[in-house]
Amino acid sequence: MSTTPLAVSDELLTEKTKVFSVKSDFAHWSVLYGVSGLFALICVVFLLSVVVSSLPAWRHSGFSLIYGRVWSQASDSFGALPIITGTLMTTAIALVFAVPIGIGSALAIVHVLPSRLRIFASSLVELLAAVPSVVYGLWGLLVLAPWFEQTVQPSLADLTDHHFPFQPPFEGVSLLLAGCVLFIMILPMIVALSRDAIAVVPHDQFEGALSVGATKWQVLRKVVLPAARTGIVGAVTLATARALGETVAVAMVIGLNPLFPHSLFSTASTLASTIALEFQDATPLQVAALGALAVILMVLTAFVNWIGRRLIRHSAARAHFV
Amino acid sequence: MTTTMIEGVPPDPMLERRELIQQVAHRTLKRRMFVSKAVVASLGAALVAALIPLFAILFSLVQKGIHWWSIDFFTKTPQFPSLIDPNAVGGIENALVGSLVIDGIAALFAVPIGVITGLFLAESDSRLANALRSTAEIMTGLPSILLGIFAYQMIVIGFHEWGIALPGIGFSGIAGSFAIGILMIPVIIKASETALRSVPFTIREAGLALGARKGVVARKVIIPTAMPGLITAVLLALSRAVGETAPILWVIGASTVTTWDPTHEMASMPLQIFQSATSPYTSLREETWGIALTLVVVVLFINLGSRLLAGWLQRERR
Numbered sequence: 001m002s003t004t005p006l007a008v009s010d011e012l013l014t015e016k017t018k019v020f021s022v023k024s025d026f027a028h029w030s031v032l033y034g035v036s037g038l039f040a041l042i043c044v045v046f047l048l049s050v051v052v053s054s055l056p057a058w059r060h061s062g063f064s065l066i067y068g069r070v071w072s073q074a075s076d077s078f079g080a081l082p083i084i085t086g087t088l089m090t091t092a093i094a095l096v097f098a099v100p101i102g103i104g105s106a107l108a109i110v111h112v113l114p115s116r117l118r119i120f121a122s123s124l125v126e127l128l129a130a131v132p133s134v135v136y137g138l139w140g141l142l143v144l145a146p147w148f149e150q151t152v153q154p155s156l157a158d159l160t161d162h163h164f165p166f167q168p169p170f171e172g173v174s175l176l177l178a179g180c181v182l183f184i185m186i187l188p189m190i191v192a193l194s195r196d197a198i199a200v201v202p203h204d205q206f207e208g209a210l211s212v213g214a215t216k217w218q219v220l221r222k223v224v225l226p227a228a229r230t231g232i233v234g235a236v237t238l239a240t241a242r243a244l245g246e247t248v249a250v251a252m253v254i255g256l257n258p259l260f261p262h263s264l265f266s267t268a269s270t271l272a273s274t275i276a277l278e279f280q281d282a283t284p285l286q287v288a289a290l291g292a293l294a295v296i297l298m299v300l301t302a303f304v305n306w307i308g309r310r311l312i313r314h315s316a317a318r319a320h321f322v
Numbered sequence: 323m324t325t326t327m328i329e330g331v332p333p334d335p336m337l338e339r340r341e342l343i344q345q346v347a348h349r350t351l352k353r354r355m356f357v358s359k360a361v362v363a364s365l366g367a368a369l370v371a372a373l374i375p376l377f378a379i380l381f382s383l384v385q386k387g388i389h390w391w392s393i394d395f396f397t398k399t400p401q402f403p404s405l406i407d408p409n410a411v412g413g414i415e416n417a418l419v420g421s422l423v424i425d426g427i428a429a430l431f432a433v434p435i436g437v438i439t440g441l442f443l444a445e446s447d448s449r450l451a452n453a454l455r456s457t458a459e460i461m462t463g464l465p466s467i468l469l470g471i472f473a474y475q476m477i478v479i480g481f482h483e484w485g486i487a488l489p490g491i492g493f494s495g496i497a498g499s500f501a502i503g504i505l506m507i508p509v510i511i512k513a514s515e516t517a518l519r520s521v522p523f524t525i526r527e528a529g530l531a532l533g534a535r536k537g538v539v540a541r542k543v544i545i546p547t548a549m550p551g552l553i554t555a556v557l558l559a560l561s562r563a564v565g566e567t568a569p570i571l572w573v574i575g576a577s578t579v580t581t582w583d584p585t586h587e588m589a590s591m592p593l594q595i596f597q598s599a600t601s602p603y604t605s606l607r608e609e610t611w612g613i614a615l616t617l618v619v620v621v622l623f624i625n626l627g628s629r630l631l632a633g634w635l636q637r638e639r640r
Binding site: 025027029031033035039042045050052084101102109112121127132137138139143184188213215216218238241245246248276279297298301304305309 | 462
């Protein structure tokens with residue numbers, strides 16, 4: 001029994017698998033832990049550096065940084081409430097347009113378009129999601145702003161007889177324009193993510209509902225949308241986080257004015273655009289105050305993002321078990 | 323129409339109920355079909371409405387940008403328009419070189435860190451791995467301007483304050499690479515984890531059954547199998563990084579001369595777009611379309627290229 005096939009194959013194995021001669025996994029795991037630890041370290045230093053840079057401002061103004069109403073370099077008074085308001089309002093304007101149009105487009109791509117067009121529309125949307133935000137800002141500033149100034153704003157103002165929320169002056173750059181640029185920017189993201197959520201709804205559910213006599217819209221409303229709901233809400237949440245934190249595109253079209261917006265046509269400012277535009281020639285205390293804006297922005301977007309990720313993961317997990 | 327097959331058997335209650343439902347359904351059919359058709363049409367309209375601005379942007383880009391493309395545009399450094407020559411804007415050589423160097427160095431350190439951390443997340447289900455995964459997810463969604471602040475605090479002013487003198491401290495290409503690289507890492511981590519996890523368990527277990535250690539299986543089996551996915555991950559992160567403006571806004575110094583030395587102040591395409599678009603010179607504002615078209619072509623080329631390459635590699639393998 002000395003020359004069993006087993007022995008031969010054993011020999012072959014050791015011959016063929018010399019590459020597997022590593023004594024232990026120590027090197028592998030130490031590289032893995034080392035590099036992952038480096039990433040963790042970068043994140044911690046990042047967090048600390050932003051928070052530490054804002055400390056002088058918190059020491060100077062305390063929590064009036066969050067609820068203060070005056071943001072002025074001249075008087076060393078830094079209250080971010082108008083800026084936070086501007087951020088929330090631009091994001092809200094963007095969502096008002098982007099949510100219905102985005103979800104409608106996603107439904108249309110999955111359930112209305114013929115299959116050949118479906119692939120075309122999907123890849124178009126994905127490519128457009130890759131266009132850098134500075135290009136959206138450029139288009140907003142050079143194409144959309146003049147059009148707003150000459151056409152859109154006067155005609156909207158006529159609707160309300162030049163009263164709230166459409167008072168003059170018509171400057172082009174405004175809260176409304178920033179909201180519209182954000183809307184165009186987050187639209188591909190909402191379409192792409194909610195399309196994914198809609199596409200994983202099992203097709204037999206769709207056909208089952210059709211077979212008992214429901215119309216297409218009834219099926220979409222009663223079967224598809226409820227099943228994809230968490231995924232769609234997650235998509236909208238992630239897009240919200242992106243709109244809250246968008247910097248350059250907004251900075252180019254909002255007009256940077258740290259006062260409370262009194263109409264949709266007034267210039268305003270957002271957290272990220274204020275940081276971007278004021279950093280260059282800021283006093284040391286102002287740098288710290290901008291750091292405080294960064295902390296507020298970080299907390300806000302991290303929270304919104306965290307919710308969005310949870311919802312998307314939840315919906316993906318459910319899709320597997322349906 | 324209930325027809326009892328056998329005489330004398332009482333009618334089926336379920337059948338009666340179904341008949342009722344059918345009657346109601348028939349009565350409301352017209353209305354329901356009308357509503358459904360209207361809604362489906364409006365869904366199509368939503369899709370059209372979504373595509374109009376997007377097409378408008380691409381149209382403006384090509385229409386206003388393409389005529390700027392010339393040899394001079396790519397081989398000269400920018401000029402400021404003067405009274406004598408209000409149309410002299412020069413070219414974007416400095417921005418092209420700057421983008422290339424900054425994003426290249428960023429990729430150089432972001433790719434190994436990203437892929438190896440992705441491997442760790444794919445291999446391990448420990449508490450540390452889960453924490454890192456959440457961290458990476460949150461980092462992906464953070465506004466990129468925060469990384470600009472980070473790079474400014476660390477590289478531009480930090481080392482000076484701590485009295486450490488290194489080349490590249492201050493406004494420099496290195497500082498930009500630092501910000502862009504950290505931006506890329508979480509994106510690469512997420513995408514490469516997905517790619518590495520999609521390697522079938524049977525292949526993994528076959529390697530382990532031959533007596534190979536986990537590290538060897540990872541190096542010799544998992545990474546080669548997942549290579550198309552990894553390449554897509556890296557290129558997608560790169561295509562995002564190339565267009566980022568906010569993190570480099572005030573850390574690279576926006577120089578107007580061409581330099582390949584990352585320890586000096588540099589320029590970059592997205593930054594140049596931001597500055598030219600908001601400049602008071604009409605000719606500079608117009609030139610922005612040329613730069614933007616170049617940037618979009620580069621980004622879409624990387625983006626599309628990564629998808630095609632991944633598809634091609636996958637077909638090759640079969």
